[in-house]
Every structure is written in structure tokens, then in C-alpha cells.
Ligand SMILES: CC(=O)SCCNC(=O)CCNC(=O)[C@H](O)C(C)(C)COP(=O)(O)OP(=O)(O)OC[C@H]1O[C@@H](n2cnc3c(N)ncnc32)[C@H](O)[C@@H]1OP(=O)(O)O
């Protein structure tokens with residue numbers, strides 16, 4: 001129970017001035033703030049995402065074009081198969097007009113029947129007739145295929161890269177669309193054909209103009225209920241806070257023609273580190289589809305991470321429609337294919353994201369897992385079937401194919417909870433609370449002096465050295481026990497005390513108290529304060545663990561825990577008593593010889 005502290009007089013401590021940050025030496029004045037779009041009647045902030053969007057993986061295109069070593073055809077194929085297995089139904093497989101290798105890869109997918117009937121592949125091209133022609137040829141024979149055309153519409157790009165005014169730029173988008181239709185009619189009459197257009201650098205373009213260009217493209221493509229157009233709105237370079245992107249998307253959705261035949265698609269990059277937030281806000285603002293890469297591969301800081309987005313839905317109880325249940329396997333495949341490691345703190349998939357080192361986190365996680373166990377028992381279901389709620393763990397590691405092994409790891413920041421968790425999970429020892437506190441100090445001393453992590457094996461070694469392996473000054477050599485009907489026990493034990501063998505005898509109301517009495521024969525005076533025992537393994541040959549907390553008297557009184565492990569529970573408890581005595585400073589008591 002917490003005692004209520006009544007209001008106290010103002011503390012008489014010395015006031016602390018508020019810290020003042022000093023100007024940085026960097027030339028920040030060279031940069032201009034982004035201009036937010038004016039949309040005062042925005043509705044997206046009050047919305048939430050309630051279902052999975054359509055997903056497109058661009059791992060094999062945007063992801064691949066940003067790799068130090070672009071993937072070999074073999075690696076691309078491995079990644080393609082993985083994406084299919086995970087459930088992606090739209091996969092951008094390359095830029096076939098870029099190189100023979102890219103072209104051949106698309107051909108190989110089609111010719112080897114690698115594309116399931118419900119999967120649409122798409123290919124990217126610039127708005128140039130020769131490139132579009134080649135791109136269309138790459139799709140011949142596919143069941144379903146999409147050509148994705150882009151041109152930059154932002155002022156900076158028009159001025160610096162293309163030397164075009166707004167109308168020329170819009171005309172290029174319309175012409176490009178026409179060239180795509182012509183090429184598709186020429187080569188792809190048997191293909192269930194789709195079209196995607198991206199006004200590149202959408203986020204740096206006045207949104208009204210982006211809408212105007214896209215409406216021009218719509219005029220050419222003439223979408224209807226059976227012939228949608230995908231309008232993909234790239235944050236090619238992320239330049240603003242995510243709410244601005246959402247405003248742009250809401251404005252676009254409200255003002256684009258033929259909205260019912262338009263699939264509004266998001267394509268975010270992570271330059272400011274907020275691609276996930278921007279995408280989620282964009283979905284709230286009305287978008288239908290998301291493009292990204294597994295683990296956020298892609299140009300510069302990467303495309304939005306499809307794993308994070310999908311798992312963010314999952315942890316809200318929404319089916320992402322993608323299978324993340326073997327996330328480590330997915331990660332290994334992607335690492336192999338891209339040659340790039342996934343960082344240890346990558347959301348949901350990094351090595352350390354389900355691991356707590358710090359004491360208070362470990363304590364809460366341990367209690368949370370115990371609470372889930374209790375809930376599961378009460379509901380008579382498995383622990384992985386109960387509604388998930390655990391402190392510090394937004395998702396059950398088991399659901400993404402992890403075990404609880406790595407959930408708690410011990411170092412100098414850890415407390416008793418974490419170490420008790422490992423002792424139970426890995427070594428089946430359920431340490432009583434005060435023993436946890438005592439052992440935690442022992443572990444702390446070790447990690448303070450050695451530094452670094454204490455692995456589960458090291459933890460066991462420290463525990464064994466401290467509690468189980470001490471044979472000085474006392475070592476048991478066997479005992480006989482007689483008990484009467486009323487529970488009185490008489491013990492005759494052979495022990496080695498300071499290397500000298502002795503037979504000691506004692507009586508008590510149980511084996512432990514009889515043994516404690518017998519230890520008086522060699523001058524050890526102790527009182528048992530607490531006793532716990534449990535089986536370590538199930539079945540007839542079960543091994544038992546016993547824990548005793550002893551008050552040991554030798555001038556001063558000291559309290560020590562002792563632990564004994566033995567197939568026989570009585571032997572385990574006597575070993576536990578000797579463990580406590582042996583842990584007591586051996587010179588601290590006189591041993592009667
Ligand atoms: C944001 C993105 O991720 S877009 C995708 C980017 N991906 C890639 O570029 C990978 C594949 N690309 C390539 O291999 C090459 O760029 C190719 C083969 C497509 C074209 O190569 P090249 O013909 O040598 O042209 P290069 O790449 O240097 O292109 C620049 C030219 O294309 C023009 N261009 C660039 N983008 C587009 C576009 N979307 N539509 C039309 N023209 C374009 C430029 O204005 C420039 O024209 P200029 O030579 O008259 O100044």
C-alpha cells in the first residue's frame with residue numbers, strides 16, 4: 001500500500017535555470033521552409049485506417065536501383081518468389097528499357113510461368129516513345145501487366161532538368177500516356193493491361209498543378225469502372241511534415257476527375273524519417289494503395305518500409321493481408337538478395353526490437369507474460385491465443401516467428417526481474433523473490449566488473465558458482481532419516497567439515513529442521529526463515545530444486561539464501577541448507593571439531 005503524502009510546503013531546494021541551446025555553427029539560413037497547402041477544412045485528422053490498402057512492392061525496381069550492387073537475376077527471382085509467398089499481389093519488377101538484364105528478367109518471369117494468375121507485375125518507364133516501346137515488349141505473354149509512366153512536374157525539375165514550362169510538362173505526361181496506349185495496342189492485346197502514372201516529385205509541385213496534369217492524363221486514358229487508372233503520388237524526396245502530405249492527398253482526392261475509376265496510390269520516401277507517418281496519414285486522407293519496399297530499401301533513405309506499415313495495421317487488430325509470420329526468414333532472404341543488413345532497431349524485424357536490457361522494462365515484461373499465462377489458463381486456451389497485452393511489447397514476438405528467448409537479456413542495466421525471467425525460461429528455476437534480489441546483486445557485481453552482456457549460459461555459471469558448486473567448508477556425504485508418525489524426524493548425516501569427516505545427528509519436526517539441529521554439532525547456528533521447493537522436470541525421475549533463506553548467527557546475524565538441486569527432494573533441501581552455510585563467510589563462524 002502506498003502512503004498518501006499530504007501537500008507539503010514549497011521545497012527549499014536551489015532553483016535550476018532552464019537550459020538554453022546555443023546557435024549552431026551550421027548555415028541553416030540556406031534552406032527554405034516547405035510551403036504547406038492551404039486546406040483549412042481538412043477531414044483526414046479525424047479518420048483512422050480500418051483496413052489494409054492495396055500494396056505494391058517496388059523492391060525489384062526502386063529498391064534495386066538504389067543498391068550498391070543491383071541484384072543478379074537469381075537474387076531478383078528469389079525476392080520475387082518471396083514477395084509472392086508473402087501475399088503481395090502487385091509487384092514492380094523492373095525498368096526493362098534500362099538494360100538487357102532488366103528486360104531479360106521480366107521475360108524470364110513470364111516465360112518460366114513464375115507469376116501466379118492473381119499477381120500483376122508492373123514495369124516502369126520514362127515518357128519517351130522508344131523506351132515505352134521496349135517496355136511494352138517486355139510484357140508480351142504476361143497474363144496481367146501494368147506499365148508505369150513517370151515524368152517530373154515540380155518547378156525545380158522542369159527548370160533544371162527538362163527546360164519545360166508547365167504546359168509542356170503536362171503535354172509530355174499526356175503524350176507519354178498516348179504512347180503507352182499505342183504500344184499496348186501494338187504488343188499487349190492479350191494482356192489484362194493496366195496503367196499507372198506518377199507525377200514525379202508530387203510533393204514539391206503545387207498540388208493544383210499536379211491535379212491538372214493528372215486530369216490531362218485521365219483525359220487520354222479514359223478510365224471507367226473496368227479500366228481504372230492508378231495515379232501514384234510520390235514524395236520522391238520527403239520535404240515536409242507528414243500532415244502536409246496528407247493535406248495534399250486529401251486535396252488531390254477531392255479534386256481529381258473520375259475519382260471512382262482512379263486508384264490513388266502513395267509512394268513515400270524517408271528523407272525526413274517520417275515516411276511511415278506520411279503514408280498512414282495519406283491513407284487517412286483517402287488514398288487506396290501504397291508502394292514501398294520490405295525493410296525500407298530504396299533511393300537514399302529508402303522507400304517506406306512495407307513491413308512496418310503492415311505490422312502497424314496488425315497491431316491494431318487489422319489484417320494486413322500479408323504474411324509476416326516468419327519475419328526472420330523474410331529478413332534473411334532480403335539481406336541475402338540486397339547485400340544489406342537490416343538494422344538491429346528496425347521496427348518489428350530488427351534483432352533487438354523485442355529485447356529489454358533495463359531492469360524496470362524486464363520486470364514489467366516478466367509480469368506481463370505471467371499475467372498472459374494466467375489469463376490463458378483461466379480461459380483454457382494457449383498463451384498465443386489470448387488477447388495480447390504486455391508491457392513494452394506492442395506485438396507478441398511469437399506472431400512474427402520469434403521465441404521469447406531474446407525478450408530479456410541481462411547487462412549492468414538489468415534488475416532482478418530480467419535475471420529471474422532467464423533463470424526460469426532457460427534453466428527452469430523459479431527463484432523466490434528475496435533470492436532474486438540477492439542473486440541480482442551477485443550478477444550486478446559480475447556485470448560491473450566484467451562489463452557487457454551476461455548471456456544465459458554465463459548467468460547459469462554465475463548461479464552455479466554462487467549457490468550450487470560450493471563445497472567448503474561443508475560437504476554432504478550421505479544421511480539416514482527416520483520419521484515418526486507425528487512428523488518428528490531424526491537425522492544422522494555424514495558430512496565433511498573443513499575437510500574432516502564427521503557424523504552429526506539431530507532432531508526436528510522435519511528433515512530440514514533435524515539437519516539444522518545436527519549442524520549445531522559443528523558449531524553452525526542457523527534459523528530457516530523461508531523455504532521453497534519445486535520440481536524441475538515432470539515425471540517419475542523429476543529433479544527438484546529447493547531454496548532456503550537462513551539467518552546464520554556468528555556474533556552478528558547474517559541472512560543468506562542457499563539452493564540445492566537433486567533428484568531427491570530431501571537431499572535437495574539439505575544441499576540448500578549447506579549452500580547457505582557455505583555462502584556465509586567461512587571464517588565468520590567457528591567450526592567445532
Ligand atoms: C524517381 C525515380 O526513381 S525514377 C526511376 C529512376 N530509375 C532509373 O533511372 C533507372 C533506369 N534508368 C536508366 O537506365 C537510364 O536512365 C535510361 C536507360 C532509362 C535512360 O538513359 P539515357 O537515355 O542515357 O538518359 P539519362 O538517364 O541520362 O536521362 C536523362 C534524359 O532523360 C530525360 N528524362 C528523364 N526522365 C524522364 C522522363 N520521366 N520522361 C522523359 N524523359 C525523361 C532527361 O530530361 C534527360 O534528357 P536529355 O538527355 O535530353 O537532357
Ligand SMILES: CC(C)C(=O)C(=O)O
Pocket residue numbers: 062124150198200201232234235236237267269
Ligand atoms: C517513379 C516514381 C514513382 C518514383 O520512384 C519516385 O518518385 O520516387
